[in-house]
Amino acid sequence: MTVMVAVPDSEEGVRALEAAIAEAGERGTGLVVVNLTLGEIDLADVPEGMACELVGRKGRTDRDPADTVLHALSAHPDVDRLVIGVARRSPVGKLLLGSLSQRLILEADVPVLAVKLTAH
Numbered sequence: 516m517t518v519m520v521a522v523p524d525s526e527e528g529v530r531a532l533e534a535a536i537a538e539a540g541e542r543g544t545g546l547v548v549v550n551l552t553l554g555e556i557d558l559a560d561v562p563e564g565m566a567c568e569l570v571g572r573k574g575r576t577d578r579d580p581a582d583t584v585l586h587a588l589s590a591h592p593d594v595d596r597l598v599i600g601v602a603r604r605s606p607v608g609k610l611l612l613g614s615l616s617q618r619l620i621l622e623a624d625v626p627v628l629a630v631k632l633t634a635h
Contacts, residue, residue: 516542516544516593516594516595516596517539517544517545517546517547517566517591517593517594517595518535518538518539518542518544518545518546518547518594518595518596518597518598519535519546519547519548519549519584519587519588519591519594519596519597519598519625520532520534520535520546520547520548520549520597520598520599521549521551521580521584521597521598521599521600521615521619522548522549522550522551522552522556523551523552523580523600523615524551524552524553524554525600525602526600526632527599527600527601527602527630527632528551528552528600529600530600530630530631530632531598531599531600531630532548532556532560533560534598534628534630535548535598535628536560536561536562536565538596538598538628539565540562540565542596544595545565545566545567545568546561546565546566546567546568547567547568547570547587547591547594548567548568548569548570549570549583549584549587550569550570550571550572551572551580551583551584556569570587580615581615581618581619581622584597584615584619584623585619585622585623588623588624588625594625595625595626596625596626596627596628597619597623597625597626597627597628598627598628598630599615599616599619599620599627599628599629599630600616600629600630600631600632601616601629601630601631602616602632603631616629
């Protein structure tokens, strides 16, 4: 079995990657990292010996990050856990803007581990 993590370009994405690495290590599984950023992801914290696959967005067809993650899930049937970062949003923000995390929680066919930022 494998752990998948969705990594957007945010502090929540960094925290999700950290949690996914820990989750895969505890479970003794591999890791699939879905890069939702516009740049490179630093995978230096992935332990040597842990199988790690990086999945990137491919262009126009991958504009919707939720679709990218859901497609990656369908392409990796061995994934049995999805790790995502979540952010606190205002009631108006929830009403007006779509939520990547909400959509993934509702539409993913595997259990989702939602990771919050720690309070400062």
